[in-house]
Amino acid sequence: MNHLLEKYATEIETTLAKYPPDQKRAAAMPLLYLAQREYGYVTKQALREISEILDVPPTEIGQLVGFYTLYYDEPGGKYRLQVCTDLPCALRGAEEFLEQLCENLGIQVGETTPDGLITVEKVMCLAGCDRAPLFQVQTAEGITYHENQSVESAMKLIRTWQSNP
Amino acid sequence: MKRPYLLLRHRDIPDLNDLTVYRQHGGFEAFRKAVTTMQPQEVVEIVKASGLRGRGGAGFPTGLKWSFIDQKNWPHYVVANADESEPGTFKDREIMEGNPFQFLEGLMIAAYAVQANVAYVYVRGEFWHLAHQLDRRIQQLHNAGFLGDRLFGTDYSLRIYTHLGAGAYICGEETALLESLEGKLGQPRLRPPFPPAVGLFGKPTIVNNVETLANVPLIIEHGAEWYRSFGTEKSPGVKIFCLSGRVNRPGNYELPLGTTFRELIFEHGKGIPDGKQIKAIMAAGASSALIVADDRALDTPMDYESVPALGAQLGSASVIVIDETVSMDWLIRKTVHFFQHESCGKCTPCREGTYWMKHLVDRIHHGEASQNDVELLYDVASQMRGKCLCALGEFSIEAVLSAIERFPQDFAARVAQQEPAL
Numbered sequence: 001m002n003h004l005l006e007k008y009a010t011e012i013e014t015t016l017a018k019y020p021p022d023q024k025r026a027a028a029m030p031l032l033y034l035a036q037r038e039y040g041y042v043t044k045q046a047l048r049e050i051s052e053i054l055d056v057p058p059t060e061i062g063q064l065v066g067f068y069t070l071y072y073d074e075p076g077g078k079y080r081l082q083v084c085t086d087l088p089c090a091l092r093g094a095e096e097f098l099e100q101l102c103e104n105l106g107i108q109v110g111e112t113t114p115d116g117l118i119t120v121e122k123v124m125c126l127a128g129c130d131r132a133p134l135f136q137v138q139t140a141e142g143i144t145y146h147e148n149q150s151v152e153s154a155m156k157l158i159r160t161w162q163s164n165p
Numbered sequence: 166m167k168r169p170y171l172l173l174r175h176r177d178i179p180d181l182n183d184l185t186v187y188r189q190h191g192g193f194e195a196f197r198k199a200v201t202t203m204q205p206q207e208v209v210e211i212v213k214a215s216g217l218r219g220r221g222g223a224g225f226p227t228g229l230k231w232s233f234i235d236q237k238n239w240p241h242y243v244v245a246n247a248d249e250s251e252p253g254t255f256k257d258r259e260i261m262e263g264n265p266f267q268f269l270e271g272l273m274i275a276a277y278a279v280q281a282n283v284a285y286v287y288v289r290g291e292f293w294h295l296a297h298q299l300d301r302r303i304q305q306l307h308n309a310g311f312l313g314d315r316l317f318g319t320d321y322s323l324r325i326y327t328h329l330g331a332g333a334y335i336c337g338e339e340t341a342l343l344e345s346l347e348g349k350l351g352q353p354r355l356r357p358p359f360p361p362a363v364g365l366f367g368k369p370t371i372v373n374n375v376e377t378l379a380n381v382p383l384i385i386e387h388g389a390e391w392y393r394s395f396g397t398e399k400s401p402g403v404k405i406f407c408l409s410g411r412v413n414r415p416g417n418y419e420l421p422l423g424t425t426f427r428e429l430i431f432e433h434g435k436g437i438p439d440g441k442q443i444k445a446i447m448a449a450g451a452s453s454a455l456i457v458a459d460d461r462a463l464d465t466p467m468d469y470e471s472v473p474a475l476g477a478q479l480g481s482a483s484v485i486v487i488d489e490t491v492s493m494d495w496l497i498r499k500t501v502h503f504f505q506h507e508s509c510g511k512c513t514p515c516r517e518g519t520y521w522m523k524h525l526v527d528r529i530h531h532g533e534a535s536q537n538d539v540e541l542l543y544d545v546a547s548q549m550r551g552k553c554l555c556a557l558g559e560f561s562i563e564a565v566l567s568a569i570e571r572f573p574q575d576f577a578a579r580v581a582q583q584e585p586a587l
């Protein structure tokens with residue numbers, strides 16, 4: 001039985017229709033996003049299911065998860081808060097911002113808060129360098145941008161998550 | 166009087182990202198004109214005559230690229246490169262948010278010019294939200310009869326699909342992008358063959374940057390001569406300069422090619438904060454050589470011919486401003502970490518070279534190094550030159566070599582200091 005295929009038959013069909021019929025493999029990336037939406041991260045079961053749908057060995061699908069930074073093979077916080085500290089942002093105080101944010105949350109970069117709510121990560125340029133400090137928030141549902149941030153504004157956002165987990 | 170915007174037209178026209186508003190301002194008339202009154206070859210010729218050059222970094226003439234499409238192998242594809250990941254670059258994002266239909270119209274005209282019936286937009290994964298907006302807009306274009314079968318009663322058909330990346334700078338390189346679109350690891354291909362001969366799914370393919378494509382409807386509407394009235398002879402047109410770093414007003418500035426660094430940084434960007442002095446400029450994001458910001462550099466026109474005279478490239482015109490408080494050993498540590506992280510690992514010189522450079526910049530920055538280590542770093546970087554499979558490896562050494570050559574005092578000071586910087 002293939003849970004993804006059964007639950008999302010129409011969506012998977014629409015995705016496959018974007019590519020030529022003999023190039024099903026091209027749907028691997030959209031299907032990995034679908035799997036993360038369903039399971040929170042790319043589970044072993046998801047790899048097997050995608051592999052079946054596309055007729056590509058599961059190890060090759062697994063390699064994609066390792067290669068692309070927005071796919072995860074283990075669970076993280078419900079909110080992945082990803083601060084850009086690349087050069088242009090670092091010139092505008094992004095490293096200090098990240099440090100203070102971590103202090104406020106009582107965790108180190110890469111760690112998850114004890115309640116499992118937030119994982120803080122640092123990432124490369126997000127194409128918002130003129131609005132630093134900024135971060136993106138990745139959840140199973142998608143990605144949102146938060147720009148021109150201060151530690152106060154970020155903590156305010158975080159408190160809305162905490163009060164409504 | 167201020168010149169009206171050509172690409173960032175949403176700054177002049179409110180709600181231009183609404184299809185009705187875009188059409189009220191002449192939207193999709195250029196596409197209609199191309200499909201109903203022009204031969205594909207004529208479209209290619211006009212774009213060639215306009216002198217438009219690719220805005221993704223390499224500056225390759227767009228019409229010429231289109232003319233290379235293999236006419237004996239079908240179907241053809243056009244792919245818009247919306248991966249925008251070069252540190253310091255944020256222009257394609259503004260176009261897709263504010264003026265998305267002009268970009269889509271350019272993509273559609275490009276597709277008609279090479280007779281592609283399917284086009285893809287490869288959007289970086291972080292632009293998840295934008296990709297969903299584009300999906301809705303593409304659907305609106307279907308409903309309005311601008312996409313689909315037998316457009317305007319001709320036998321030309323066109324469909325557009327978005328494809329979301331998932332976090333990998335290398336997927337901006339066009340052959341890595343095509344691999345990624347095929348559901349594989351985003352690793353560059355050996356070239357030749359180039360994509361206009363063998364591209365997506367093994368078929369002839371044109372890859373163009375978002376900003377490049379946004380110019381195309383204007384050229385079809387107003388003609389090549391008109392387009393050439395902006396910019397310089399060899400670099401015609403306007404360009405969006407992304408200004409970031411130590412500057413009072415960072416942001417996107419649409420200016421004619423050939424505008425000087427001084428005008429961009431001091432007039433539009435309002436200079437350096439806290440009364441500090443400008444020290445260096447990176448013109449092509451993290452992939453740039455460091456330009457010493459002296460009077461000669463500041464008075465240099467930003468176009469594809471003049472910037473190389475400063476020992477640098479214009480690239481994507483992502484201008485990062487560095488002030489006197491920044492030490493170059495800190496700066497190259499940032500760029501080297503970036504490239505080491507983003508190296509796809511396919512070829513040894515880049516994979517190993519960025520690894521060793523990272524080790525050395527860390528030592529130097531932590532005050533654990535001697536002048537020998539600085540020389541070793543310079544050696545490692547020099548040895549990578551010309552040996553990498555794709556330009557990422559070559560980009561990774563630009564800042565390193567130029568920093569050591571042009572700002573030796575920063576490294577001498579760090580080595581002498583022998584204590585960690587902040």
Ligand SMILES: Cc1cc2nc3c(=O)[nH]c(=O)nc-3n(C[C@H](O)[C@H](O)[C@H](O)COP(=O)(O)O)c2cc1C
Binds near residue numbers: 246248
């Ligand atoms: C490492 C690397 C990253 C690149 N990133 C981008 C990018 O994010 N966007 C882009 O349009 N071109 C990027 N390019 C350039 C593309 O390979 C290609 O030249 C460009 O998309 C062609 O479009 P154009 O002729 O319209 O500029 C990159 C090149 C390299 C080597």
Ligand code: SF4
Binds near residue numbers: 507512516554556557
């Ligand atoms: S130069 Fe670097 S990024 Fe390019 S193919 Fe080689 S390892 Fe990959």
Ligand code: FES
Binds near residue numbers: 088134
């Ligand atoms: S460097 Fe942070 S968004 Fe570009």
